[in-house]
Amino acid sequence: MSIAEPLPRYAEIRRELEEKILSGEWPPGHRVPSEHDLVAQFGCSRMTVNKAISALAAAGLVVRRRRSGSFVAAPKSQETVLEVHDIKAEITGSGRSYRYVILDRERRRARPEDLARLGAAKGSFDVEALTVLHFADERPFVYEKRLINLAVVPAAAREAFAASPPGTWLLEQIPWTEAEHTIRAENAGADVAHHLAVARGAACLVVARRTFQAGTTITAVTLTYPGERHQLVARFSPATR
Amino acid sequence: MSIAEPLPRYAEIRRELEEKILSGEWPPGHRVPSEHDLVAQFGCSRMTVNKAISALAAAGLVVRRRRSGSFVAAPKSQETVLEVHDIKAEITGSGRSYRYVILDRERRRARPEDLARLGAAKGSFDVEALTVLHFADERPFVYEKRLINLAVVPAAAREAFAASPPGTWLLEQIPWTEAEHTIRAENAGADVAHHLAVARGAACLVVARRTFQAGTTITAVTLTYPGERHQLVARFSPATR
DNA sequence: AGGCTGATTATGTATAGACAATAAGAGCGG
């Protein structure tokens, strides 16, 4: 499976130290040998071991303190990298056919509830409100309600979203600097049940995302997935954090 | 607020390049000046600019190709760091009172369905099966069903879990090397509805987690949260990935 | 045109050395 590729020296040293930490041989708080000692042990220059230990520090496995030395870090809180793909890519990436319809579309002055969804305190600007239904293999996959801040993305008002759905189009258009996800479970209301073809009251996974650029909200989207047909999966290791 | 701390030279260069990328001045695909050019521009050695660009590459903002140069990376797929805290820490951290009860506990030889939950193909070993209910401010917070692989953690059979609940105890006991999360929505069954004090059929957020050490599963846990009372929140920016 | 070859260029890795910053420890005076 894995060919014997010659790892660079610093990666080799890093791996060796990492193994001692992950195996528990060096428990949290244990002092890692000094760079000087490691230079003698591995027979390389200090820059090389420095690169190895610095990488471990960047990964949060060790803490470095001047004069004191490097120490194995305390076990981290459970943080996981959750991949939430672009819907189009998520579906086509797994070999299924993809289609979407825009159920509703309205341009309006931002109402108080729109401002709340965007997380904006106040303001007077226009928003584009969209309701989109995405299909995977011709079955309803996710029900999307989106608000786009037209003060930031005026082009959205003129876009037909014929080639790409709004989410994909936005990703291609503007760089974002921050995003916020909220994940919860909800019972399907009449509207959602109808469009997703599930029973009323069926458990649905709701992912709400707000995307920001330099402090102002670009878009707020709520994605409702049928609970029994969709799940988010995340696999990770503490080292690659 | 922020004092004028003298950033190291490589961090300063990194910040400057990063700003050009995040502001959109350098769109995806744009070629970053070569190390040689940056050396001339910033008046430092190549190792220093190399460190800056390498950091950007590690963060996924640029892609480096030999001979070709460094290029601004395409916008990444939406990946977010989801913090899933230890339950005890999660509750006490927000100032609420914490309590738990062990509803059920059994030591048994691993059954086929246990093996499936642990993700083990086959094997003959004992497991500790636990059902725990956690309270926040005396209200049911989460319903936990856990399996512990006693072949890896024999001490779990002798532990009373009097001071800490099993999840917290395990975190303190053994280092893990990998974990897998699955998040879905489910309608509450009779059992869950009773313990969480919600209506039957109420939407619940189900987080299933498997924790591994060097390939073998340590523990598999299913956490069921009442949907209307709990949500996972994740905030992140692409640069800090 | 097609394909081979060698030069060029940019990054990848490594070395040896230097000075700075910081914190721990040693020693000393009161």
Add this chain to the structure above:
DNA sequence: CCGCTCTTATTGTCTATACATAATCAGCCT
């Protein structure tokens, strides 16, 4: 014992250089 300074160990950053590796490009031969 307390507080001061001096020394020293350790990491942080930076320079200058070197060779390796890979990809592109230009030119040459058939």
